[in-house]
Amino acid sequence: MFVRYPSRHRESAVTPYQAYLNRRQFLRAGAGVGAAVATVAAAGPAAAMGDPEAAREAANGMELTAKSDALSYNNFLELGSGKEAPKENAHLLPTDDWTVTVDGLVNRPMTFGMDDLTKRFPPGEHIHRLRCVEAWSMVLPWQGFPLKALLDLVEPLGKAGFVAFRSIHAPEKLPNQGNGDYPWPYSEGLRLDEARNPLTLLATGLYGESLPPQNGAPVRLVVPWKYGFKSAKSITHITLVEDRPETFWHTVAPEEYGFYANVNPDVDHPRWSQARERRIGDLFKQPTEMFNGYGDEVAHLYAGMDLKKHY
Amino acid sequence: MPAWTSRSITDGAVRTVLVAGPLAGLVATGFVEGLGANPVEAVTRYLGRWALRLLLVTLALAPLARFAGTGRPLAWRRAAGLAAFGYACLHVATYAVFDLGLSPAAFFDDVAKRAYITLGAGAFLLLAGLAATSVRAVARRLSPGTWAAVHRAVFPAAVLAVLHHAFMLKTSLTPALFHGGILALLLALRAVPYRWSSRRT
Numbered sequence: 001m002f003v004r005y006p007s008r009h010r011e012s013a014v015t016p017y018q019a020y021l022n023r024r025q026f027l028r029a030g031a032g033v034g035a036a037v038a039t040v041a042a043a044g045p046a047a048a049m050g051d052p053e054a055a056r057e058a059a060n061g062m063e064l065t066a067k068s069d070a071l072s073y074n075n076f077l078e079l080g081s082g083k084e085a086p087k088e089n090a091h092l093l094p095t096d097d098w099t100v101t102v103d104g105l106v107n108r109p110m111t112f113g114m115d116d117l118t119k120r121f122p123p124g125e126h127i128h129r130l131r132c133v134e135a136w137s138m139v140l141p142w143q144g145f146p147l148k149a150l151l152d153l154v155e156p157l158g159k160a161g162f163v164a165f166r167s168i169h170a171p172e173k174l175p176n177q178g179n180g181d182y183p184w185p186y187s188e189g190l191r192l193d194e195a196r197n198p199l200t201l202l203a204t205g206l207y208g209e210s211l212p213p214q215n216g217a218p219v220r221l222v223v224p225w226k227y228g229f230k231s232a233k234s235i236t237h238i239t240l241v242e243d244r245p246e247t248f249w250h251t252v253a254p255e256e257y258g259f260y261a262n263v264n265p266d267v268d269h270p271r272w273s274q275a276r277e278r279r280i281g282d283l284f285k286q287p288t289e290m291f292n293g294y295g296d297e298v299a300h301l302y303a304g305m306d307l308k309k310h311y
Numbered sequence: 312m313p314a315w316t317s318r319s320i321t322d323g324a325v326r327t328v329l330v331a332g333p334l335a336g337l338v339a340t341g342f343v344e345g346l347g348a349n350p351v352e353a354v355t356r357y358l359g360r361w362a363l364r365l366l367l368v369t370l371a372l373a374p375l376a377r378f379a380g381t382g383r384p385l386a387w388r389r390a391a392g393l394a395a396f397g398y399a400c401l402h403v404a405t406y407a408v409f410d411l412g413l414s415p416a417a418f419f420d421d422v423a424k425r426a427y428i429t430l431g432a433g434a435f436l437l438l439a440g441l442a443a444t445s446v447r448a449v450a451r452r453l454s455p456g457t458w459a460a461v462h463r464a465v466f467p468a469a470v471l472a473v474l475h476h477a478f479m480l481k482t483s484l485t486p487a488l489f490h491g492g493i494l495a496l497l498l499a500l501r502a503v504p505y506r507w508s509s510r511r512t
């Protein structure tokens with residue numbers, strides 16, 4: 001097909017997953033919890049965590065992005081530059097025997113295997129918009145759990161102020177990690193209160209399946225009110241620290257990629273406007289919302305801050 | 312001019328390929344493998360790339376004529392140059408329609424604020440000027456000297472287009488180096504003394 005109209009996505013790729021969600025909704029209603037679900041949904045996305053139907057409500061009936069698009073249009077520099085490269089090189093990502101270490105300023109440093117992690121923190125369904133700094137966006141059904149649950153378990157110390165995330169480092173396997181122009185491994189960071197916000201997830205699945213390599217297998221961060229690069233992929237280390245950590249893109253180009261990187265239509269990227277975005281599957285752009293539309297949940301985190309300065 | 316000589320057929324074929332080839336390639340790609348998750352971006356970039364490539368082809372035809380010792384390629388220059396302008400128009404049109412929603416305010420904002428758009432707009436204006444003076448009725452009114460002077464603007468247009476590409480890149484300049492390198496080569500060829508290239512001395 002010449003131009004792929006959104007309707008094609010809806011029919012072919014999205015429907016099976018949405019049908020799956022609908023079926024679950026139906027089953028739940030049959031079990032008599034429909035009313036409860038509706039109440040949770042009315043309380044907004046934060047309250048809707050972990051519940052597929054409520055999460056879907058919270059996504060305001062937005063169409064999910066076609067799975068085929070979400071799995072083939074990715075920025076994951078470790079697996080190559082260009083949007084299609086991560087999918088083509090997906091097999092190069094070594095995910096066997098994965099562990100996530102949580103350490104630093106915590107009472108109980110811990111290391112988890114993936115089974116251990118998902119058993120302790122059973123993933124729930126969370127549908128969120130993802131807004132890339134490059135002015136495109138998707139609506140994605142993640143399976144994951146709030147990072148807060150993990151942080152509560154390891155008990156951050158009083159002086160911990162930030163959480164640093166480190167992604168996979170395997171220069172012998174990953175094509176681009178040999179490139180010395182970049183400060184490998186990928187690193188990201190959040191203020192502790194941002195990390196504890198109920199919207200901040202560790203995701204282990206997408207579209208009801210385990211996370212594909214190009215989307216950050218086996219476990220990644222999802223911070224839906226910030227530009228996509230904040231949502232670090234393929235995480236191996238989560239370290240509680242006192243001061244703001246160095247982060248990958250901020251190190252590469254500080255004037256283009258701020259530490260906060262909150263979605264903000266009023267602060268342009270030096271090379272393009274952030275006022276509008278293209279939802280993948282749409283032809284035309286639409287206005288970008290402050291905090292990617294999650295202002296009710298997160299605006300209080302930045303009360304009194306000049307977000308034009310702390311972009 | 313005789314109507315159906317083999318020469319006029321080749322000339323016609325070359326011109327058709329220059330004008331319609333890239334568009335046919337785009338349509339074929341769309342049918343065979345699709346245009347990916349972000350077709351608007353893919354099409355905008357494809358059209359921009361071919362506008363620049365056709366500009367480089369336009370610039371390559373004179374040296375080609377010189378080194379091949381025949382004036383034939385010169386007869387294709389007008390088609391190549393106009394095709395370059397045509398693809399530039401489509402390139403700017405997809406951007407203006409799908410990215411900017413045809414908002415003039417957004418367009419001028421971009422031109423003023425973003426260096427790569429400023430450079431692209433510069434290249435586009437030069438190409439528009441060249442296209443206008445390629446209309447035969449207009450060309451006839453200019454003295455040959457003036458016309459030649461005007462059409463030397465094809466060089467700065469190509470330079471601006473390469474810079475337009477280079478300034479938009481995020482992490483690596485490599486993609487712009489390919490076209491930039493070809494342009495540098497074509498400019499360098501101009502400096503080669505005529506007698507080195509002519510076969511009939």
Ligand code: HEM
Binds near residue numbers: 352435475
């Ligand atoms: C007002 C004039 C112009 C505007 C607003 C403009 C806009 C753009 C934009 C927005 C892109 C990036 C597309 C994307 O990343 O989605 C782009 C890429 C490009 N443009 Fe232009 N452009 C203009 C004129 C030109 C002209 C005159 C040429 C060539 C003769 C040109 C050649 C290119 C090339 C080669 C690319 C890179 C394509 C790639 O990524 O492979 N542009 N242009």
